[in-house]
Amino acid sequence: MSAAIVEARGVHKYFGGLHVLKGVDLAVRERELVFVIGPSGSGKSTLLRCLNRLEEPSDGSITVDGIDMLDRRTDINKARQRIGMVFQSFNLYPHMTALGNVALALRRVQGMSRAAAEARARQALERVHLADRAGHYPGQLSGGQQQRVAIARAIALEPRVMLFDEPTSALDPELVGGVLQAMRELRESGMTMVVVSHEMGFARAAADRVVFMDGGRIVEEGPPEAIFGNPQQERTRAFIGQIERH
Amino acid sequence: MSFDDFLQAFFSLEILQQAWPILWAGLLNTLLLSVVVVPLGFLGGLILALLGTVHSRWVRWPLIAWVDLFRSLPPLVLLVFVYAGLPFAGLEVTALTAVAIGFFLNTGAYYGEILRAGIESVPRGQVEAARCTGLTAAQAMAHVVLPQAVRNVLPDLISNTLEVVKLTSIASVVALPELLFQARQAQSVTYNATPIMAAAVIYFILLWPVVRLLSRLENRQMAGRR
Ligand SMILES: Nc1ncnc2c1ncn2[C@@H]1O[C@H](COP(=O)(O)OP(=O)(O)OP(=O)(O)O)[C@@H](O)[C@H]1O
Numbered sequence: 315m316s317a318a319i320v321e322a323r324g325v326h327k328y329f330g331g332l333h334v335l336k337g338v339d340l341a342v343r344e345r346e347l348v349f350v351i352g353p354s355g356s357g358k359s360t361l362l363r364c365l366n367r368l369e370e371p372s373d374g375s376i377t378v379d380g381i382d383m384l385d386r387r388t389d390i391n392k393a394r395q396r397i398g399m400v401f402q403s404f405n406l407y408p409h410m411t412a413l414g415n416v417a418l419a420l421r422r423v424q425g426m427s428r429a430a431a432e433a434r435a436r437q438a439l440e441r442v443h444l445a446d447r448a449g450h451y452p453g454q455l456s457g458g459q460q461q462r463v464a465i466a467r468a469i470a471l472e473p474r475v476m477l478f479d480e481p482t483s484a485l486d487p488e489l490v491g492g493v494l495q496a497m498r499e500l501r502e503s504g505m506t507m508v509v510v511s512h513e514m515g516f517a518r519a520a521a522d523r524v525v526f527m528d529g530g531r532i533v534e535e536g537p538p539e540a541i542f543g544n545p546q547q548e549r550t551r552a553f554i555g556q557i558e559r560h
Numbered sequence: 561m562s563f564d565d566f567l568q569a570f571f572s573l574e575i576l577q578q579a580w581p582i583l584w585a586g587l588l589n590t591l592l593l594s595v596v597v598v599p600l601g602f603l604g605g606l607i608l609a610l611l612g613t614v615h616s617r618w619v620r621w622p623l624i625a626w627v628d629l630f631r632s633l634p635p636l637v638l639l640v641f642v643y644a645g646l647p648f649a650g651l652e653v654t655a656l657t658a659v660a661i662g663f664f665l666n667t668g669a670y671y672g673e674i675l676r677a678g679i680e681s682v683p684r685g686q687v688e689a690a691r692c693t694g695l696t697a698a699q700a701m702a703h704v705v706l707p708q709a710v711r712n713v714l715p716d717l718i719s720n721t722l723e724v725v726k727l728t729s730i731a732s733v734v735a736l737p738e739l740l741f742q743a744r745q746a747q748s749v750t751y752n753a754t755p756i757m758a759a760a761v762i763y764f765i766l767l768w769p770v771v772r773l774l775s776r777l778e779n780r781q782m783a784g785r786r
């Protein structure tokens with residue numbers, strides 16, 4: 315087994331008086347796909363956002379690719395390039411083309427020339443099968459295509475791990491497949507991934523491990539067959555039962 | 561009064577010919593003022609709007625006080641204050657400098673409020689996406705937030721700019737002879753309203769294209785919202 319590339323220990327997060335994460339431990343090995351499920355408000359998004367310090371954890375430690383994410387001396391902008399993130403709402407920049415969206419950080423953060431950045435951006439768009447949409451603005455793309463551009467924007471920086479927060483939840487059902495396909499191909503290329511999602515079929519097929527969160531804690535984790543087929547905890551069973559009925 | 565008398569009093573070519581050099585000098589001053597004052601006011605507004613994104617009450621409260629102050633003071637009063645007041649502080653200023661400072665303060669406060677609204681109209685997810693890819697807060701502001709903010713409030717920015725150009729006529733109180741002042745001079749010398757009418761036509765020619773652009777933008781935004 316290779317060493318953990320993401321390691322969160324005893325992570326707590328308070329929003330004012332609200333205790334949202336109550337001591338979460340999560341280790342993700344290289345090339346592993348960890349799938350996170352749990353009821354609304356259980357802290358899944360907050361956990362992901364703590365991993366790249368979009369939220370400041372109140373306590374605990376987080377290392378990603380050997381970098382202490384919570385150390386004040388860590389150059390957070392440099393560290394974040396190793397952690398790609400994909401949001402439910404895509405968050406593409408509407409005033410830039412697909413190519414511009416992908417190339418922005420390559421130019422401004424990695425300091426590439428325009429030509430080099432655009433060449434790399436084109437490669438990233440090819441990986442999500444959208445090379446022919448490079449010149450389109452987000453408003454001219456379907457939701458599924460927008461989300462794939464968002465994936466390209468993240469992978470263009472060659473991150474060591476990718477975080478997905480409900481990447482298909484905002485999509486019409488017929489557009490979900492294309493995004494899951496892009497994620498599957500990313501996984502096959504060896505990317506380490508943490509995915510928050512309700513796509514149980516994808517979890518069964520692609521996840522190495524499923525983590526069930528409730529009330530700010532990890533209640534149970536294990537291989538997909540075990541979590542979906544034979545959950546040990548009452549709360550997990552109730553949650554799985556609930557989503558299977560849908 | 562016959563129609564000919566009317567024409568003679570308001571639209572006399574002869575008078576126009578006489579008054580034209582005076583009007584021309586005024587027009588040049590009005591153009592000069594606009595070219596100086598609009599970018600300065602915008603710059604002032606940008607500074608205020610950017611300061612508005614700082615989450616510290618040591619910035620917030622002074623900022624609110626500043627904006628409130630310069631939006632409440634009538635521009636004319638402010639201008640006289642700067643022109644007549646600064647010398648007491650040991651600073652002699654030319655009329656143009658006084659106008660520039662006055663407009664920087666007054667117009668800046670208005671542009672600032674518009675830009676602040678623009679910045680707030682950009683969803684938080686935009687900054688988060690940018691920061692996730694390693695952009696600094698300043699880079700996210702410059703490349704992601706501001707272009708969208710300006711676009712979102714473009715009609716308001718243009719409206720304000722129209723007001724600012726019209727407001728440059730107050731520069732005459734500090735003896736800067738802009739178009740309207742020159743027209744009134746010409747009127748009092750010729751005892752004829754033609755120079756004033758000419759000034760009105762010049763203002764219209766200057767500003768009408770901008771007004772058209774503004775309505776087109778507004779229509780487009782309305783269509784976009786539907
Ligand atoms: N910025 C914030 N300020 C205050 N409370 C917050 C903030 N972000 C999240 N919360 C609260 O923290 C709790 C956990 O939120 P989180 O978004 O992590 O849940 P989630 O598991 O992702 O839920 P969902 O499935 O609905 O996305 C919720 O009660 C939420 O209201």
Ligand SMILES: [Mg+2]
Nearest residue numbers: 358359360479
């Ligand atoms: Mg969530």
